[in-house]
Amino acid sequence: MKAFSALACILSFMQVVTASIPDKIYGVNLGSWLVLESWMLPAEWQAMGGQQCDDCSQCIATEFAYAQAFPNTVDANFDQHWSTWFTQDDVNQLAAAGINTVRIPLGYWIVEALVDRQTEFYPRGGLSQLKRGLSQLKAVGIQAILDHHGLPGVQTANQQFTGRCTSDVEFYTETNYHRALIWTAVMATLSHLDSDFGSVFAIEAVNEPIMNAQQTPGYGDFQNNFVRVVRAIEIIMGIPVPGNALSTPITTSNFTAAITTAINTNFNDYFNDEVRSALQDSIPILEGLANQLNIPAIFDFHLSSAPLNSSPGKQLLTTNFMDVNWQYNNPANPASVALGSQGYDNHLYYSFGGVADANEDAYLSSICNLQRVQQDASQGDSPLWFGEWALSTQFSASDDFLVKWADAQKLAYSQGQGWIFWNFKTETSTQAGDLGRQWSYLEGLQRGYLTQNPSQLNNPSVCDPYR
Structure with missing residues (x-):
């Protein structure tokens, strides 16, 4: 009876991941939820004790600065924020609006064991909130991308979205690449084995790395290792990966033990020492999370009757990168490291300049003749989706x-796999002013800028005069 129950358990969990890339992505970002960006909620941030300043490195403008300033109250205050910024009501509104995808910005610090508490300062408890939100999204059929938005050591200077506003960029080092790979192993495991993660179809490696590839040494190697870590987790689970399999079945009854067995006896030479090391270092973290989140059963199941190298019905996660054209100066092409399902992300904000002259005709002429989907496809970066965009402009834009x-x-971005708006909402307050008019999807719906059916347009011929 015990063996039957255990086998039923593994077969149940082997059904967890059923998500795959939607035929067309109609999505929103859940920005400022698990990676808080204080510009989007100025009144709440001020009430929490935070500050705003022109140079975000000089005041309490980020999670790092806040946790450093308020070590005794940071966890409780952020738990309150997490619980109220993204709620069941938000989920219901997104479902009613036809949204089928969310991109969830995450910091490395959501895996708390990766944080050096002597030098790094972040709130704790975010993973439980992520599980809560993913469960709510799964219940209404909305799929998710887990976006590594704030990387260990910071991947881009002086940006709130990294969690720490600083000019000291240290992500592009062996130590922090390694920490990011451990994070990847943890997230890939949870995505396959924790039922709350059942709507996750992709993990994005790095949000908005430095654009100049000459300033990101080793990034191409990291891309390669990121894919291999995800696929190694899947190979251990018996999920078919093109051209790769364990040489012999694993019959241990514990998933983390299976990782050790695979590392020591089963992996072929395709998985290099860095991949093996990241997997090994993920084991105590996974064991700790099983106890912390009260989900030990997902890492402990009987395998002798169902070898992990024969697991039907499960799909590969989609590995996700910013596209090759995000960087310049001879960047590494992420398409070269694809092994199974892979997708590509591009972000386009006209309001930050450098895209088109600051007037209506220039904006429309530019977007209506956009060739990014075609340019990416010519280099193998397909499918491409636009993971961030907004209605923001450099000039005072009329409602019309x-x-x-x-x-x-929407017309331009739908030439590819689809689009994900930044953001699902912004704060409504005196301090925020009219921020939501151009940055909130839900407010854009209310104002009639965006159509209730995301696949439709107010005017399908909007680009005709500009072609």
């Missing part, structure tokens, strides 16, 4: 223009 601007962007 914002209707056109929404239509034209």
Whole structure:
């Protein structure tokens, strides 16, 4: 009876991941939830004790600075924020709006064991909130991308979205690449074995790395290792990976023990020492999470009757990178490291300049003739989706223009795999002013800039005059 129950358990968990890339992505980012960006919620941030300043490195403007300033209250205050910024009501609104995908920005610190508490300062408890949110999203059929938004050591200077606003960029080092790979192993494991993660179809390696590839040494090797870590976890589980399998079945009854067995006896030479090391270092973290989150059963099941190298019905996670054209100066092409399902991300904000002149005709002429999907495809970076965009402009935009601007962007981005708006909402407050008009998807719906059916346009012919 015990063996039967254990086998039923593994077969149940082998059904967890059923998500795959939607035929067309209609999505929103859950920004400022698990990676807080204080510009999006100025009143709440001030009430929490945070600050705003022109140079975000000089005040309490990020999670790092806040946790450093308020070590005794940071966890409770952030738990309150997490619980109220993204709620069941938000889930219901997104489902009613036809959204089928969310991109969830995450910091490395959500895996708390990766944080050096002597030198790094972040709130704790985010993983439980992620499980809660993913469970709510799964219940209404919304799929998820886990986006590594804030990397160990910081991947881009002076940005709130990294969790620490600083000019000291240290991600592009062996130590922090390694920490990011451990994070990847943990997230890939949870995505396959924790039922709350059942709607996750992709893990994004790095949000917005430095654009100049000459300033990101080793990034191409990291891309390769990121893919191999995800696929190694899947090979151990018996999920078919093109051209790779364990040489002999694993019959241990514990998943973390299976990792050790695979590392020591089963992996072929395709998985290099860095991949093996990251997997090995993930084991105590996974064991700790099983106890912390009260989910030990997902790492402890009987395998002798169902070898991990014969697991039907499960799909590969999609490995996800910013596209090759995100960087310049001879960047590594992530397409060269693909092994199974892989997707590519591009972000486009006209409001930050450098794309088109600051007027309506220039904006529409540019977006209506956008060739990024085609340019990426020519280098193998397909499918491509646009993981961040908004209605923001460099000039004072009329309501009439914002209707056109929404239509034209959706039309352009739908040439690829689809789009994910930044952000699902912004704060409504005196301090926030009219922020939501151009940055909140839900407010854009209310104002009529965005259509209730995300696949439709207010004016399908919006680009005709500009072609």
